[in-house]
Amino acid sequence: MHELAITESVIKVAVGAAAGRRIHAIHLAIGVLSSIVDDSVQFYFDILSRDSLAAGATLHFRRIPASAQCQTCGHQCSIEPPLPPACPACASVALRISGGMEFHVESIDVEDDVGS
Amino acid sequence: MVTIEHYNVSDAQLLSRVIGDIDAPYQTFDRQHGLGIHTRSLADYWNLSGNERTVSIMKKVDVIQAILSDNNAVAEENRKVLDGVGVFGINVMASPGAGKTSMILETFTRLPEGTKLCVVEGDLASSLDAELIANKGIPVVQINTGGGCHLDASMIRNALPRLPLDEIQILMVENVGNLVCPANFLLGTHLNVVVASTPEGHDKPFKYPGMFNAADVVLINKFDLSEVFDFDLEYFSSGVRMLKPDVPIIPISCRTGAGLDEWVEWLLENR
Known part of the structure; x- marks a missing residue:
C-alpha cells in the first residue's frame, strides 16, 4: 500500500510543475524492478486528485525494462521480475542486472492558454 | 499563417x-x-466568438523529477543532522519475523566500550519491540505507522529530536517488516541492512529485487536452521549478486551467536 504515499507524491510533483495550469495527463517512468501496482496508483489517484489541478488527468505508465548481461557468455537480454535463476543462453548464474529501478515523473500535459 | x-x-x-x-x-x-x-x-x-481570443491548447511540460523527491529532500536533512553529530545511521529492513530486533540486540552486546547505540522502532502497532530494546537500557523511540507499510523520512525527522544523539555513535532504524515498500523510501541513514532468514527461503532476492537492490549488506539470520529449511546459500547469493555484485552476505544466527562477531566487525570497519 505504499502506492498511497507514492500517489500523493506524484500529484504534488505534477501540480508543482503545472504552475497553476490544469493537468490533462501525467507521464510516469517506472522501472520494472520498482514495485508499483499501476491499478493501485490509479485508484488512489482518482480519489486524491479530486479538487486539485490534476483532477481527471490520465496517468500513463512507461515501464522501463531491466537488462541482464551474462558475465560468462556475454548474452544480453531484458528481464522482468522475478529475476531469472540463470543465464537463459548458457545457464551460468553470473548474471548482472542493471536498470529497472527508475521512478520519476517524466512529463505532464497541461492546458496552455494561447492568446491571438 | x-x-x-x-x-x-x-x-x-x-x-x-x-x-x-x-x-x-x-x-x-x-x-x-x-x-x-x-x-x-x-x-x-474552434468556433470562437468575435471577442474571444484565448483558447486552451495542450502543452507538454518536461518534469523529470523523482516521484519521492519531497521524501528524498527530508532524508537529506536527516543525513545532515546525523553527520553534524557524528552518528552513523542504519536502516534495518526485513520481512516480519526475520529477526531485526534480535539482530539489533545482539549487535548492541558486541559493540566495543565507548560505542553506543540508539534505536528507532517502526511498527504498524504496539511498542513490544521498543520495550525489548528499552529493557536492555538502549535509548529507543517507537514510531507506530498506524497501518502504514514503511517508515518515511519525515517520521525519522520527528523522531531525531527525541534521541540522545550527542551521546551515541550508531542509530539503528528498525523499519516496518516488509520486503517491498521500505526499499523506495530513503530515510537519511548511511547504510541499508537487509536481514533475510532461512525459513523465508532462498528465492527472496529473485522475488523482491527492489529490496535486495537497495541493500548495502545482507545478513541471513537463523542460519543454524539452514538444513532444516533446505536453504541453498549459493542460490540465494547468486540472486543478490545479480543485483549487487559486491554486497557482503553474512550468515548469522541470533540464537547461537554464529556470524555476529563477523557482522559487527564489518560494521565497525565500514561505518
Missing part, C-alpha cells in the same frame, strides 16, 4: 502548440499525417 505543431500524438492526447495569428488560415504538421494546409482560420475552427 498559423502553424500548429503536434509533437506528440498518443492514443489519449494530441499535444499542440500554436504559433501565429489564430484568425489566419493555419497549417498543421505531425509525424503521422505530415503537413496539412487548412483554409479556415483557427478561430473559425
Whole structure:
C-alpha cells in the first residue's frame, strides 16, 4: 500500500510543475524492478486528485525494462521480475542486472492558454 | 499563417502548440499525417466568438523529477543532522519475523566500550519491540505507522529530536517488516541492512529485487536452521549478486551467536 504515499507524491510533483495550469495527463517512468501496482496508483489517484489541478488527468505508465548481461557468455537480454535463476543462453548464474529501478515523473500535459 | 505543431500524438492526447495569428488560415504538421494546409482560420475552427481570443491548447511540460523527491529532500536533512553529530545511521529492513530486533540486540552486546547505540522502532502497532530494546537500557523511540507499510523520512525527522544523539555513535532504524515498500523510501541513514532468514527461503532476492537492490549488506539470520529449511546459500547469493555484485552476505544466527562477531566487525570497519 505504499502506492498511497507514492500517489500523493506524484500529484504534488505534477501540480508543482503545472504552475497553476490544469493537468490533462501525467507521464510516469517506472522501472520494472520498482514495485508499483499501476491499478493501485490509479485508484488512489482518482480519489486524491479530486479538487486539485490534476483532477481527471490520465496517468500513463512507461515501464522501463531491466537488462541482464551474462558475465560468462556475454548474452544480453531484458528481464522482468522475478529475476531469472540463470543465464537463459548458457545457464551460468553470473548474471548482472542493471536498470529497472527508475521512478520519476517524466512529463505532464497541461492546458496552455494561447492568446491571438 | 498559423502553424500548429503536434509533437506528440498518443492514443489519449494530441499535444499542440500554436504559433501565429489564430484568425489566419493555419497549417498543421505531425509525424503521422505530415503537413496539412487548412483554409479556415483557427478561430473559425474552434468556433470562437468575435471577442474571444484565448483558447486552451495542450502543452507538454518536461518534469523529470523523482516521484519521492519531497521524501528524498527530508532524508537529506536527516543525513545532515546525523553527520553534524557524528552518528552513523542504519536502516534495518526485513520481512516480519526475520529477526531485526534480535539482530539489533545482539549487535548492541558486541559493540566495543565507548560505542553506543540508539534505536528507532517502526511498527504498524504496539511498542513490544521498543520495550525489548528499552529493557536492555538502549535509548529507543517507537514510531507506530498506524497501518502504514514503511517508515518515511519525515517520521525519522520527528523522531531525531527525541534521541540522545550527542551521546551515541550508531542509530539503528528498525523499519516496518516488509520486503517491498521500505526499499523506495530513503530515510537519511548511511547504510541499508537487509536481514533475510532461512525459513523465508532462498528465492527472496529473485522475488523482491527492489529490496535486495537497495541493500548495502545482507545478513541471513537463523542460519543454524539452514538444513532444516533446505536453504541453498549459493542460490540465494547468486540472486543478490545479480543485483549487487559486491554486497557482503553474512550468515548469522541470533540464537547461537554464529556470524555476529563477523557482522559487527564489518560494521565497525565500514561505518
